[in-house]
Amino acid sequence: MAADHFGTRLTNAIRGAGTPLCMGIDPHLSLMPALFGDVSDPGSPSTLRAIEDFTMACLEMATGHVAAIKPQAAFFEAQGPDGMHVLARLGRAAIDAGVLVIMDAKRNDIGSTNAAYAEAWIGHDAPFPSDALTVNAYLGLDTLAPLLARADNTGAGLFVLTRTSNPGAGDLQDLDCDGAAVFQHLAAGLAPLAAERVGELGLSSLGIVAGATWPDEARALRRTLPSAPFLVPGFGAQGAGPGQALAGLTTGPAGPEGGLVNSTRGLIFPAGAADARSAGDWRGAISDAIKASRAALRTV
Numbered sequence: 001m002a003a004d005h006f007g008t009r010l011t012n013a014i015r016g017a018g019t020p021l022c023m024g025i026d027p028h029l030s031l032m033p034a035l036f037g038d039v040s041d042p043g044s045p046s047t048l049r050a051i052e053d054f055t056m057a058c059l060e061m062a063t064g065h066v067a068a069i070k071p072q073a074a075f076f077e078a079q080g081p082d083g084m085h086v087l088a089r090l091g092r093a094a095i096d097a098g099v100l101v102i103m104d105a106k107r108n109d110i111g112s113t114n115a116a117y118a119e120a121w122i123g124h125d126a127p128f129p130s131d132a133l134t135v136n137a138y139l140g141l142d143t144l145a146p147l148l149a150r151a152d153n154t155g156a157g158l159f160v161l162t163r164t165s166n167p168g169a170g171d172l173q174d175l176d177c178d179g180a181a182v183f184q185h186l187a188a189g190l191a192p193l194a195a196e197r198v199g200e201l202g203l204s205s206l207g208i209v210a211g212a213t214w215p216d217e218a219r220a221l222r223r224t225l226p227s228a229p230f231l232v233p234g235f236g237a238q239g240a241g242p243g244q245a246l247a248g249l250t251t252g253p254a255g256p257e258g259g260l261v262n263s264t265r266g267l268i269f270p271a272g273a274a275d276a277r278s279a280g281d282w283r284g285a286i287s288d289a290i291k292a293s294r295a296a297l298r299t300v
Contacts, residue, residue: 006132006157007203010229013067013100014257019294020249022102022231023062024264025090026072027051031269035276043080051079052086057279058268059094061286065294068100068131070231070262084128091129100131102231102260106161108136108143115146122147123154132157134209134231138172141189148193148206157205157229162186163221165211165234183217187224194228203258204228210248212240212261218248222258230259235293236266242296255298263293 250258
């Protein structure tokens with residue numbers, strides 16, 4: 001596999017940062033500190049400036065201290081076309097800074113529509129530049145073909161929604177089908193695709209989303225997908241502790257690897273940040289939150 005293979009770059013990023021921690025960047029207007037400006041008028045120039053200043057400041061704090069960032073596209077899309085321009089600039093700035101970008105856009109459709117999604121969201125030269133994209137395969141494995149083709153051609157990765165972190169995940173994902181849950185059938189279908197895309201450090205470019213709130217399921221998924229990177233939401237504010245978050249990851253030379261543990265509110269909206277009166281106070285609160293999460297993921 002080429003040196004720009006996503007699985008290899010992900011492993012190197014985790015080892016370089018010394019942590020599998022991923023910073024989610026979701027600019028909730030109701031949670032953003034007043035320090036960054038007025039956000040009372042969604043879509044307005046003042047709100048867009050505040051969002052851009054806030055998200056770029058989060059990127060600055062993440063650089064060198066987490067393995068990746070994960071912008072959630074919905075919060076930018078809610079601000080209209082200019083909000084999507086902010087997302088594109090954030091992705092480009094992160095790539096220029098050497099930070100892996102997992103675009104959390106959860107795209108999926110069929111045929112040429114998915115090919116268009118692939119062109120828009122996958123790779124450093126995409127309009128919304130990324131190193132990997134979250135995607136939904138519950139329309140069928142054939143829908144992944146154009147997404148995989150684009151990822152393979154650009155050295156990028158995919159994270160397929162498999163066992164999500166929300167309380168209602170089991171409504172459909174746990175349904176029994178010939179003695180196994182639906183999410184297990186999906187994982188089995190993904191296994192040969194992941195095995196075909198393993199890089200030189202043993203990690204595939206095709207991964208899954210496996211919520212930290214379901215550690216037993218994550219361990220079972222790891223047995224089915226030994227080489228797949230896991231993207232693990234649900235750590236921290238969603239209620240999962242570090243032991244749960246790391247359940248599906250692997251052990252590398254210096255600690256947990258084989259995937260990313262995402263924290264959003266715990267890292268960008270920690271206690272003390274909302275009421276920060278200066279940029280220095282805000283940076284201090286964010287730095288403390290990153291350090292605490294890094295330490296928690298080391299000590300399990």
